[in-house]
Amino acid sequence: MFRSMASWSLLLAAGSLLIFAPASGQQQAEKLAEGSGADLVQAKCTLCHDLGNITRIRQSREGWEDTIKVMIRRGAPVSSAEETVILEYLTKHYGK
Amino acid sequence: MERDEAENADQEQERAGVVSRRVFLRSAGRLGALLAVAPAALAIDARAQTAQAPAGAPSSAPTATPAAPPLPGPVVTNAAVIAEKDPVMKVLTERPLTANATAENLNDAVTPANRLFIRNNLLTPDLQAAGHTLTVKGLVDKQMTLTIDDLKSAFPAVTVQGMLECAGSGRTAFSPLPKGTPWSSSGGYGCPAWTGARLRDILKAAGVKPAAVHAAFFGADFGELPTAPPVVRSIPLKKAMEPNTLVAWAINGEPLPKVHGFPLRMIVPGWVGSASTKWLFGIELLDAPFKGTYMDDSYRVPAHPIAPGEKMPKESVSTEAWPVKSVITSPAPGAKFKIGDGIAVAGKAWAGDNGIVKVEISLDEGITWKRATLAKPGDKYAWRLFTYTARLQRQGYVTILARATDSKGNIQPIAAVWNPLGYFWNGIHRVGVTIEKA
Numbered sequence: 001m002f003r004s005m006a007s008w009s010l011l012l013a014a015g016s017l018l019i020f021a022p023a024s025g026q027q028q029a030e031k032l033a034e035g036s037g038a039d040l041v042q043a044k045c046t047l048c049h050d051l052g053n054i055t056r057i058r059q060s061r062e063g064w065e066d067t068i069k070v071m072i073r074r075g076a077p078v079s080s081a082e083e084t085v086i087l088e089y090l091t092k093h094y095g096k
Numbered sequence: 097m098e099r100d101e102a103e104n105a106d107q108e109q110e111r112a113g114v115v116s117r118r119v120f121l122r123s124a125g126r127l128g129a130l131l132a133v134a135p136a137a138l139a140i141d142a143r144a145q146t147a148q149a150p151a152g153a154p155s156s157a158p159t160a161t162p163a164a165p166p167l168p169g170p171v172v173t174n175a176a177v178i179a180e181k182d183p184v185m186k187v188l189t190e191r192p193l194t195a196n197a198t199a200e201n202l203n204d205a206v207t208p209a210n211r212l213f214i215r216n217n218l219l220t221p222d223l224q225a226a227g228h229t230l231t232v233k234g235l236v237d238k239q240m241t242l243t244i245d246d247l248k249s250a251f252p253a254v255t256v257q258g259m260l261e262c263a264g265s266g267r268t269a270f271s272p273l274p275k276g277t278p279w280s281s282s283g284g285y286g287c288p289a290w291t292g293a294r295l296r297d298i299l300k301a302a303g304v305k306p307a308a309v310h311a312a313f314f315g316a317d318f319g320e321l322p323t324a325p326p327v328v329r330s331i332p333l334k335k336a337m338e339p340n341t342l343v344a345w346a347i348n349g350e351p352l353p354k355v356h357g358f359p360l361r362m363i364v365p366g367w368v369g370s371a372s373t374k375w376l377f378g379i380e381l382l383d384a385p386f387k388g389t390y391m392d393d394s395y396r397v398p399a400h401p402i403a404p405g406e407k408m409p410k411e412s413v414s415t416e417a418w419p420v421k422s423v424i425t426s427p428a429p430g431a432k433f434k435i436g437d438g439i440a441v442a443g444k445a446w447a448g449d450n451g452i453v454k455v456e457i458s459l460d461e462g463i464t465w466k467r468a469t470l471a472k473p474g475d476k477y478a479w480r481l482f483t484y485t486a487r488l489q490r491q492g493y494v495t496i497l498a499r500a501t502d503s504k505g506n507i508q509p510i511a512a513v514w515n516p517l518g519y520f521w522n523g524i525h526r527v528g529v530t531i532e533k534a
Binding site (some may be wrong): 005046047048049050052053056057058059060062063066067070073075077086096 | 189190191192223272273276277280319320321323324325389393394405407408494518
């Protein structure tokens with residue numbers, strides 16, 4: 001009833017590696033804006049996720065505050081002093 | 097209604113980030129007699145603590161933070177996952193891995209596994225079927241630990257075609273863009289055929305205690321940081337006992353691909369995909385919804401609509417069944433036709449726990465609508481195929497619109513209600529094509 005995917009997978013495997021490479025534009029968009037706190041955001045937030053999760057959205061200070069708290073509940077190793085630096089950076093560069 | 101102390105302690109440990117499988121299995125041992133295969137459970141436990149991560153773990157020391165500790169188990173690399181996928185799949189994020197095929201690539205009546213969307217929260221664990229067990233505990237009369245062979249021999253195997261759709265499917269159609277995986281406006285869902293045992297058969301064998309109201313599902317995935325809490329989701333018992341809710345081991349007649357939950361996963365069709373826990377190793381019946389960040393911080397929508405861009409209000413509700421939705425899978429955006437051509441419009445419609453009663457097509461931005469032909473209904477949670485032949489006697493660009501109506505009379509909206517986490521996009525799908533002179 002269902003066709004086997006195995007042969008297709010083999011044939012297409014080589015091609016998919018190329019297709020799956022992120023577009024160069026996407027990579028550029030995933031660079032953080034320069035500024036105080038950028039290094040800390042880079043170091044902490046990319047422990048688990050792509051920078052694009054940050055750079056493609058805009059949030060109010062309240063919104064970023066909530067996001068940082070959720071990320072800490074998800075295991076982000078961020079001290080309260082670092083939390084402040086990260087919040088200031090995100091609000092300034094990715095605020096609205 | 098209080099949970100016993102051991103369970104509370106376990107859940108606190110989980111909140112503190114202890115690897116879920118160890119906690120779940122340790123608790124299983126302490127709380128009651130395992131009916132079978134305790135050694136297999138222990139074997140998994142041991143592996144979880146000792147196995148080293150192969151490729152995929154950080155290979156060079158990060159500059160700003162100490163080197164990450166070894167992962168609790170082997171993982172499948174993104175490259176290996178992607179090599180098994182069709183090239184039409186587009187990777188949306190690499191950490192965590194997410195990917196989707198857009199509507200024009202989802203013309204199959206039954207979604208092939210290699211075109212099914214990928215939504216990981218953490219890493220892809222490299223599990224083996226041999227020795228893998230499912231433990232059922234909590235508010236049951238008898239705690240059980242079952243191997244996959246036990247599941248296959250003790251319960252009738254059923255195959256059902258059913259919708260799997262990420263809660264954030266279509267998210268990029270929202271404006272302003274909410275946070276979360278940037279799902280294509282027409283991606284993040286699929287409708288394969290799943291084979292497994294009915295969860296209700298398993299729960300009946302364990303004996304559901306009257307106090308049970310939610311079933312929590314535990315997956316064996318883990319994050320790069322030891323502090324990352326496990327992804328645990330729970331659903332109301334009523335849905336858990338629905339005959340289409342499965343503990344599945346096969347997709348389209350084949351074993352689950354590793355990224356789709358091998359060797360065992362939940363299938364809660366029609367509901368947000370996060371209910372369909374991958375890499376399932378534990379089920380716990382509870383007297384309340386599970387408490388954890390993936391229940392309390394994610395997969396929620398405001399109880400009352402808010403203005404676009406506002407933050408999540410205090411009153412919010414957990415996401416469950418998808419609302420009515422349809423997509424046009426053919427023609428593809430940008431297709432070209434001649435004046436008078438018969439344009440074969442085809443697509444799929446679905447509506448969470450409801451059926452589809454009508455799909456309409458508009459070729460004039462919704463001023464007039466014509467009924468599409470619906471294929472015979474299939475399995476309860478399978479999408480419904482529709483077709484329509486459009487003929488246009490004028491040249492130029494035209495947008496084809498489809499809107500579905502469900503068995504409760506709900507009609508697909510022009511745009512979905514905006515919400516801070518960007519869930520439940522079900523706005524009318526639009527596909528633009530060009531008509532040229534004959």
